[in-house]
Amino acid sequence: MKRENALLIIAGPSAVGKTTIAYSLIERDSRYEFVRSVTTRASRGDAYDSEYIYITIPEFRELIENGGVLEHTEYAGNLYGTPRSEVERILREGKIPLLVLDINGVGSLVKNAGDLSPCGVYVYDELSIIEKRLYDRFIGMSPTADGEKKYESRKRQNISDFLGIVDTAPRFFAFIHNKGTVEETSLAVEAAFKDFTLGRAREDARIAEIAASLKSSIK
Numbered sequence: 001m002k003r004e005n006a007l008l009i010i011a012g013p014s015a016v017g018k019t020t021i022a023y024s025l026i027e028r029d030s031r032y033e034f035v036r037s038v039t040t041r042a043s044r045g046d047a048y049d050s051e052y053i054y055i056t057i058p059e060f061r062e063l064i065e066n067g068g069v070l071e072h073t074e075y076a077g078n079l080y081g082t083p084r085s086e087v088e089r090i091l092r093e094g095k096i097p098l099l100v101l102d103i104n105g106v107g108s109l110v111k112n113a114g115d116l117s118p119c120g121v122y123v124y125d126e127l128s129i130i131e132k133r134l135y136d137r138f139i140g141m142s143p144t145a146d147g148e149k150k151y152e153s154r155k156r157q158n159i160s161d162f163l164g165i166v167d168t169a170p171r172f173f174a175f176i177h178n179k180g181t182v183e184e185t186s187l188a189v190e191a192a193f194k195d196f197t198l199g200r201a202r203e204d205a206r207i208a209e210i211a212a213s214l215k216s217s218i219k
Helices: 018-028 047-051 057-065 084-092 103-112 127-138 145-163 165-171 182-197 204-216
Strands: 006-011 032-034 037-039 052-054 069-075 078-083 096-100 117-124 174-177
Touching (some): 006 084, 006 182, 018 032, 018 182, 084 096, 103 117, 117 165, 127 145, 165 204, 174 204
Parallel strands (some): 006 117
Antiparallel strands (some): 069 078
């Protein structure tokens, strides 16, 4: 049986390429649309402002109380969340809501989904490759104390995610290895989402095997 009100969530370790893959999907198929986050942080007037809906802390708290956010988190003293209204708007327009979340965000959204059908796809790669990307992103040619702090924090979080991946694997419909080009990986994510919408079964044995392998890769 086909799944109605389906939305696609891409998750995975930091620096695995989640956002790049998401943009590849959008560029190839205009039906995909990023779900704007709701946030209490002040507008900075930069290129990322279009990704947010700005509200006050009391307004955010009210959304939480009324079930208006599917998942939320706090970062640097500001609240961020996925507004149900944006997901429903995109669905009404005949498009596919697309989100990039961390593992905890996926768990919260699945729990609060209601009549929505979230399809979580976990994108992974070897930890050594991801750590090199993290190093290049935060330290690279211009090392700073702040960059080193972010690098160590993201590296620790990735290790923690891998150590717990066997328990969190049931949140996801598919695991995709980001081992080829961006287009190849995004096509694999899209194929998984199509299987989900058509009501096909999750490959439990394969997912369990991959999750166990990722956990065992932590030395």
